[in-house]
Amino acid sequence: MEFLQLQYFQTVARLEHMTKAAEELQIAQPSLSKTIARLEEDLGVPLFDRKNRQLRLNDYGKLFLDRVNRIFLELNEGKREIAERAHQKQTQITLAVSIPRVLPELLSSFLKLFPEIKFQQVLESTSSMKSRLEKAEIDFGISSVPIEGTDIVWEPLMTEEIYLIVPPEHRLSRREEIFLNEVKDEPIIGMNTGFGFRNLTDEFCRKAGFVPNIAFEGDEPGVIGDLVKQGLGIAFIPEISWLHHTNPFPNKLRIIEPKCQRTIGLGWSKRRYLSEAGQEFRQYVIKYFSKPSL
Numbered sequence: 001m002e003f004l005q006l007q008y009f010q011t012v013a014r015l016e017h018m019t020k021a022a023e024e025l026q027i028a029q030p031s032l033s034k035t036i037a038r039l040e041e042d043l044g045v046p047l048f049d050r051k052n053r054q055l056r057l058n059d060y061g062k063l064f065l066d067r068v069n070r071i072f073l074e075l076n077e078g079k080r081e082i083a084e085r086a087h088q089k090q091t092q093i094t095l096a097v098s099i100p101r102v103l104p105e106l107l108s109s110f111l112k113l114f115p116e117i118k119f120q121q122v123l124e125s126t127s128s129m130k131s132r133l134e135k136a137e138i139d140f141g142i143s144s145v146p147i148e149g150t151d152i153v154w155e156p157l158m159t160e161e162i163y164l165i166v167p168p169e170h171r172l173s174r175r176e177e178i179f180l181n182e183v184k185d186e187p188i189i190g191m192n193t194g195f196g197f198r199n200l201t202d203e204f205c206r207k208a209g210f211v212p213n214i215a216f217e218g219d220e221p222g223v224i225g226d227l228v229k230q231g232l233g234i235a236f237i238p239e240i241s242w243l244h245h246t247n248p249f250p251n252k253l254r255i256i257e258p259k260c261q262r263t264i265g266l267g268w269s270k271r272r273y274l275s276e277a278g279q280e281f282r283q284y285v286i287k288y289f290s291k292p293s294l
Contacts, residue, residue: 005039006068009047012036013065016048016055073136077273091117091277094138096124098196099264100220101241102142110284117277123219126196129267136272140282144238145196147267154267157289160239162201162260164253167231177254180208187215187233189224200262201236207258238262264289 012021012032022029040046047061057065097103100123107119124132129141133152141147147154164183166172172182184205190212191198198217205212215233218224224235237252266285268274274282 001039001042005035006071008032008035009039010065010068010072012055013047013057013061013068016057018055069135073271077136077271080275081273091275092120093117093140093275093278093281094120094122096122096129096132096138096141098124098126098129098141098143098145099238099240101238102264106285106288109288110281113284114277114280117281125194126199127194133267133269133272136269139268139272139274139278140285141267142264142285143196143267144200144262144264146263146265149269151270152267153270154265155286156263156265157286159261159263162204162255162262163237163239164234164255165225165228165237166234166251166253167228168251169231170234170251172253173251175253177256179257180204180255180260181210183234184208184210186213188212189216189218189227189233189235190214191224192217192219195219197236197238197262204236204255204258204260236260240264 008021008025011025012018015021015024018033018036019029022032025032036047043060043064045060046058047064049056049058103121111117122138124141126143126145126147129138129143130147130149130152132138133141133147134149164178164180172178190201202212216227218227225237227233228235266282268282
């Protein structure tokens, strides 16, 4: 069994198409087919189900692919660790977030202490973040939904209250608190489907006994707040967005029932080598969110 065979198998398994895999690998398709056939011969079992030119990874293939992915993950992490120990310090941190609102102040205060560190930041749904952590493609993920996995650590950072905001002339605008079922027929401006905060607020509505009437979807609290100001609906908003927003949102209502809160946490994979820069960032984030002002 050769290293190249495993690389080729990984590509074919991902695409489940021999021609496309050959094009991506820039080799001839017959050569690729022979390589996969030799690998299956070495293992003594077929890795793919083949029917009418269709290629599907079978149970043996899925089991073997999991092991192959682990091999390449460990090799990549070994390279990163060696580079760090050879004094080629890794100064870039790859960070995925589902809550972009927390980043500006967090990163700016961290970079004042460690100006040499660079960030590669991406906005991800919680499910995508989990997948990338499991594959050790990113250093950290900050999410409002716990990320669970065998090799994933999720450290709770803070718990915040979720409010409702309503237009200035809304029938509830003079209230300070409400029961959530009082707005069961209201149009709601929500976060995009698939994001952790949207899943959370949908669950709040379910607990209150109704399905939310989503009139608009977006991914930026400021824009959602502007739509509410225009009288186009009401919206859920987390406390951290309220505290750090320069332009006040519309009227804010505390929700009496059900209890509407979320816990923000930091996730990382035990299988990904954490550089000195990564360790410094992890310690800083935990300390940052422990401040009473948050």
